[in-house]
Each structure stands twice: as C-alpha cells, then as structure tokens.
Amino acid sequence: MIVVLLGAPGSGKGTQSKRLAGKYGFQHLATGDLFRAEMAEGTPLGLKAQGYVNAGRLVPDGVVTEMVAARLKPGARFLLDGFPRNIDQARALGRLLAASGSAVDLVCSLVLPKAEAVRRMTSRRVCASCGEVYNVLSRPPKAEGVCDRCGGKVVQRADDAEATAVKRLSVFEDLTAPLAVYYKAEGVFHEIDAARSPDEVEAALSAVLSSARGGRRPC
Numbered sequence: 001m002i003v004v005l006l007g008a009p010g011s012g013k014g015t016q017s018k019r020l021a022g023k024y025g026f027q028h029l030a031t032g033d034l035f036r037a038e039m040a041e042g043t044p045l046g047l048k049a050q051g052y053v054n055a056g057r058l059v060p061d062g063v064v065t066e067m068v069a070a071r072l073k074p075g076a077r078f079l080l081d082g083f084p085r086n087i088d089q090a091r092a093l094g095r096l097l098a099a100s101g102s103a104v105d106l107v108c109s110l111v112l113p114k115a116e117a118v119r120r121m122t123s124r125r126v127c128a129s130c131g132e133v134y135n136v137l138s139r140p141p142k143a144e145g146v147c148d149r150c151g152g153k154v155v156q157r158a159d160d161a162e163a164t165a166v167k168r169l170s171v172f173e174d175l176t177a178p179l180a181v182y183y184k185a186e187g188v189f190h191e192i193d194a195a196r197s198p199d200e201v202e203a204a205l206s207a208v209l210s211s212a213r214g215g216r217r218p219c
C-alpha cells in the first residue's frame with residue numbers, strides 16, 4: 001500500500017507522518033532523509049544527487065524518483081512525505097509503479113487557509129545567544145523576547161519572517177496544485193482540514209486510511 005501525504009509548510013505534515021507511521025506500521029519515506037542517507041552511504045544515486053547539491057542545483061526529478069522507487073518493495077506499506085513534489089515526479093512515479101503492477105493507493109492533502117499557514121510558519125523564535133528554539137503559539141519564552149535558558153535576546157530569523165513564508169507558500173501551491181488535479185482524476189485524492197489540533201487531524205487521517213485499507217478503490 002502506498003500513501004502520499006501532501007501538506008503546505010505549517011500544515012503539520014511532518015508530525016502527522018511520524019504519527020501515522022507509528023500507528024499503522026508504514027515505512028516513512030521522507031525525501032530529505034533519503035537524500036542524506038544515500039549521500040552518506042555513497043550509493044550511485046547518492047553520488048549523482050551529491051553532484052547537483054554541491055553545484056547548488058536542485059536534484060532533478062528523475063534522480064529523486066529513482067531514489068524513492070528503489071525503496072518501494074512490493075507488499076509493504078509506505079508513507080511518502082515530501083514526494084512527489086510536482087507533476088513530473090508524480091507521472092514518473094506512476095510509470096515506475098505501473099511497471100510492477102502497482103499504483104499510489106491514497107493521497108491525503110493537509111489543507112490550511114493561507115493566513116493560518118503564515119501564522120504558524122512565522123511563529124518560530126530563536127535565542128540569538130544560545131540557539132534555544134521557541135514558538136510564540138505553542139512554547140513562548142516566559143518573559144517576552146528573553147531566553148529562559150540564558151537571558152539572551154529571543155528573535156525571529158529572516159527565514160521565518162512573513163515575506164519568506166508567503167513566498168514559500170506560493171512556490172508550494174504552484175508546484176502542488178497540479179498534483180491535486182492529477183490524483184483526483186486517479187480517484188485517490190482526499191483533502192483533510194489541517195486547521196485543527198494535531199489529534200483531530202490524526203483522527204481524520206485515520207478515518208480516511210481505514211476506509212481505504214486493503215488498497216486502491218474508486219472514490
């Protein structure tokens with residue numbers, strides 16, 4: 001069974017992936033982790049990817065897809081996190097799976113209003129002195145702007161600023177909107193409201209998974 005989890009930055013995709021992997025025994029394939037593992041092991045694909053990373057370029061869709069496909073063993077349960085990231089990767093994955101008589105069984109998309117995504121993405125703060133990480137929504141420092149640990153100044157990184165968040169979101173949307181169309185046509189696409197607590201989102205995902213368990217079926 002192959003499940004794809006899609007979600008904008010701030011949607012809690014990483015958290016939900018880990019929870020689902022633990023609960024249902026999925027092998028959790030996150031492309032970032034895969035890259036690091038293959039590069040560290042110096043596999044042929046890892047070396048190929050390393051060449052692009054060293055040159056400051058994006059690893060091409062073909063290499064990413066090969067890397068993921070090499071891990072997909074028939075009969076096992078996989079949760080794909082961060083892949084496919086665009087329509088070319090989705091088509092390439094579809095072709096590779098079709099060659100072994102399989103297909104993506106379920107695509108769950110964690111959706112969040114833009115304003116809420118930005119609010120979550122911009123909630124991170126770090127101590128400029130010791131690097132302690134805070135979150136103004138879930139874990140604020142006891143005194144505003146002051147580090148609990150060292151008394152240093154707690155600041156927002158440029159990476160977490162609103163303009164950066166809005167830009168990252170719009171890149172994500174441009175890349176993934178065609179994925180929704182593609183997987184809807186395949187009859188495997190489900191939207192999950194992610195503007196709720198992690199427990200509620202997990203329950204909604206579990207409901208979709210349970211209804212689809214046993215494999216691919218038309219919606």
Ligand SMILES: [Zn+2]
Pocket residue numbers: 127128129130131132147148149150151152
């Ligand atoms: Zn500190």
